[in-house]
Amino acid sequence: MRFLIDECLHTSLVAVAQERGHEANHVNWLGLSGETDWDLMLLIVEEDFTFVTNNAKDFRKLYAKEHAHAGLITVLMKNRESSSMLSSKILAQRNS
Template identity: 80%
Template sequence: MKFLIDECLHTSLVAVAQDHGHDCFHVNWLGLSGEGDWDLMPRIVAGDFTFVTNNARDFRKLYLIHTRYNCGL
């Protein structure tokens, strides 16, 4: 799996995913910190990421509106 970790979560989660054999990136490391949820969505979908966040409520709405397929939230 390929994960993108939201800025509301600690960067140490990247190492946890990588230690289990997954590709993983953090929003802060991609220069996307401070971006609105709606601005992150195109990156999440285009990158085929499973998005890891504490803000699932807002992102669920965006997934329903903007995508027919996604890797998960």
Template identity: 50%
Template sequence: MKYLIDECLSPDLAALARVHGHPDSTHVSWLGLSGQPDHVITRRAVDEGFVLVTHNTADFRALYGREALHLGLVAFNTSARMMTLLLQKQLFLQAMNELGPDEDFNFALEISVDAERRVTIARYDLPGSSPAPAR
């Protein structure tokens, strides 16, 4: 599995993915895509077989909902001021653990952290269904 980390998240996540056995993982900025519209990022991720990791859930959920086939979307839901580098790394490690080593198709994994720092995880087909109840 290879991950494309959106520019709203740290490039450190791409390095973390590489350390954890995903050597083809990269960051939007490393591909020269900083500042590009979300549909351009989506197209690159889908065409090149990346799982996209973002903190911009609503926009990418809509874009991925229009794709017939993709390798996945991982989205973190927190308030912007809560999203520290440490939390990004913790959430990304949790996501990699949830996904495991095998590739899947047309899934979304959302990890949410509320104001009390409770974590909920929802995995669902995209396109195809709405988010499953969080656990």
């Protein structure tokens, strides 16, 4: 699979996907941080990415308008502390 990780999620998710044999990139690394959701959506569909985000509300609406796409993965977190905990767990898993 080809994953594109949203700017709202930690860049360490790219390595997690790559270590499992997937192609992955991060919005920030492509110079797309701050782009509008609909502009990102054009790239996502054009490049056949499965998009990983915690912005479920906006991207579900955008994906509903697409006839076909590679997929949407939403990582739901309650707060900023949850995001930090997820990143720590990912890094710990990578180092074990």
